[in-house]
Amino acid sequence: MTDERGATVLVVDDDAPMRHTVVEVLLAHGYRAVPCAGAREAMEQMQTEGADLVVTDLRMPGMKGDALLREIREAFPEVPVIAVTAFGSVEDAMALTRAGAFDYLEKPFRTQPLLDSIERGLRESAPRREQARLQRSGGDHLDELVGSTPPMQSLFSRIARVALSPAPVLITGESGTGKELVARAVHKASHRRPLLTVNCGAIPDQLLESELFGHARGAFTGAATDKRGLFQAADGGTLFLDEIGEMPLSLQPKLLRVIESGEVRRVGDVNARQYNVRIIAATNRDLAAEVEEGRFREDLYWRLRVLHLELPPLRERAGDIPLIVDRFLRDSAARSGMRKTLTPAAVHLLAEFHWPGNVRQLRNTLESALVFAPGDEVGAEDFPDEIRRALGNREVVRSAAERGLSLAELERDYIFETLRRLGGNKSRAAEQLGIPRRTLYRRLDEYAAEGGKGPSGASSGG
Numbered sequence: 442m443t444d445e446r447g448a449t450v451l452v453v454d455d456d457a458p459m460r461h462t463v464v465e466v467l468l469a470h471g472y473r474a475v476p477c478a479g480a481r482e483a484m485e486q487m488q489t490e491g492a493d494l495v496v497t498d499l500r501m502p503g504m505k506g507d508a509l510l511r512e513i514r515e516a517f518p519e520v521p522v523i524a525v526t527a528f529g530s531v532e533d534a535m536a537l538t539r540a541g542a543f544d545y546l547e548k549p550f551r552t553q554p555l556l557d558s559i560e561r562g563l564r565e566s567a568p569r570r571e572q573a574r575l576q577r578s579g580g581d582h583l584d585e586l587v588g589s590t591p592p593m594q595s596l597f598s599r600i601a602r603v604a605l606s607p608a609p610v611l612i613t614g615e616s617g618t619g620k621e622l623v624a625r626a627v628h629k630a631s632h633r634r635p636l637l638t639v640n641c642g643a644i645p646d647q648l649l650e651s652e653l654f655g656h657a658r659g660a661f662t663g664a665a666t667d668k669r670g671l672f673q674a675a676d677g678g679t680l681f682l683d684e685i686g687e688m689p690l691s692l693q694p695k696l697l698r699v700i701e702s703g704e705v706r707r708v709g710d711v712n713a714r715q716y717n718v719r720i721i722a723a724t725n726r727d728l729a730a731e732v733e734e735g736r737f738r739e740d741l742y743w744r745l746r747v748l749h750l751e752l753p754p755l756r757e758r759a760g761d762i763p764l765i766v767d768r769f770l771r772d773s774a775a776r777s778g779m780r781k782t783l784t785p786a787a788v789h790l791l792a793e794f795h796w797p798g799n800v801r802q803l804r805n806t807l808e809s810a811l812v813f814a815p816g817d818e819v820g821a822e823d824f825p826d827e828i829r830r831a832l833g834n835r836e837v838v839r840s841a842a843e844r845g846l847s848l849a850e851l852e853r854d855y856i857f858e859t860l861r862r863l864g865g866n867k868s869r870a871a872e873q874l875g876i877p878r879r880t881l882y883r884r885l886d887e888y889a890a891e892g893g894k895g896p897s898g899a900s901s902g903g
């Protein structure tokens with residue numbers, strides 16, 4: 442967590458005495474308070490110096506305070522805005538919250554509620570502001586990638602560092618962790634152009650070679666004209682080889698040769714040409730294991746992973762989930778013009794789930810909940826059973842793990858408990874357990890043979 446003393450707070454009010462009083466109070470409490478006489482001045486200040494939080498009056502000449510609120514939400518969504526309003530009607534307050542105000546205070550207000558609100562606003566927005574800071578310091582190449590947890594921060598700084606090198610980069614990580622976004626970020630920061638992408642798993646083996654290297658007219662049946670390959674088309678830029686683990690073994694030595702020499706020979710051509718192409722490869726496979734098993738060439742593997750970026754699975758950076766959700770909600774609001782919010786229970790649910798399909802699954806899940814949730818608010822009940830059940834299951838699994846149960850014991854207890862709940866009806870129990878009936882019978886026979894120990898609680902007690 443960042444230390445919020447010294448945070449920059451803009452105080453926007455056209456009423457000079459009021460403005461100065463607030464500034465004095467904030468300075469006395471260790472904030473860097475900057476007075477702004479109007480909305481324009483405030484926007485100017487945000488663009489040049491930045492700000493961590495804004496306290497603004499809502500009625501000012503020049504630009505209305507609520508217009509300022511909207512502008513800030515759009516340009517600097519990470520900066521919380523506390524609105525000060527003279528008319529404290531409920532309608533106003535609701536309109537303000539809908540427009541994105543973090544909090545509002547009625548005039549005249551006392552010092553302590555203002556200080557409390559500022560402290561809370563800074564605390565709650567800290568991860569978003571940190572992310573924005575990182576993105577700004579690294580240029581705009583990270584703008585699609587959300588994350589403020591330590592593994593993502595270290596990834597961002599690695600991206601900036603590897604971008605300028607001409608060496609190949611290997612990006613690994615489970616499916617849906619953002620490998621393609623990382624490839625794009627590396628490319629963007631590299632100042633190379635253009636970026637071409639090929640999915641090695643999506644093109645039939647025979648075609649991949651001519652897709653990559655091109656072919657000469659008449660090289661094979663059907664090659665009626667000369668064809669440029671991706672290496673040629675990407676000259677001066679980056680070639681992203683997605684799903685490199687799927688590249689056929691027969692093609693791998695050719696790719697290695699091209700990477701090492703920079704020379705490409707089209708299929709059916711005798712002459713080689715020199716191209717300047719930076720390779721980024723990605724895979725969700727364990728390439729080292731593929732090498733062990735003879736499915737991937739070791740020399741190519743080592744050549745590709747000169748620079749290696751590893752994307753952690755989402756469950757290992759759950760702290761990023763609220764940020765990612767926030768980004769998706771904003772993207773979706775921008776597309777649909779309808780802004781929906783999540784209830785705290787829904788946010789909790791999403792933050793706690795283990796997301797085997799990583800960010801892609803989170804995005805898809807959220808998108809469908811946004812479509813199907815009837816009102817403006819998406820609650821935990823709008824997410825699939827499977828996700829809600831997993832959280833309940835976690836409690837059960839945790840207590841089993843705490844008791845030191847083996848998998849076999851857990852299974853046995855679960856079977857007996859299901860049978861007990863269903864009054865001993867084996868057909869229904871098998872159905873609920875999702876196993877064939879004969880499997881259930883076999884298990885019960887095994888337990889009986891073990892001496893009918895019954896549930897582990899009973900056996901460990903005896």
Ligand SMILES: Nc1ncnc2c1ncn2[C@@H]1O[C@H](COP(=O)(O)OP(=O)(O)OP(=O)(O)O)[C@@H](O)[C@H]1O
Nearest residue numbers: 585586587615616617618619620621622725800801
């Ligand atoms: N850190 C992130 N911030 C925002 N969106 C992300 C992030 N990581 C992934 N996404 C989104 O998740 C989805 C999957 O990302 P991407 O296609 O880059 O994953 P991948 O690792 O390449 O997956 P695969 O191995 O299946 O090809 C995309 O919609 C992407 O925009």
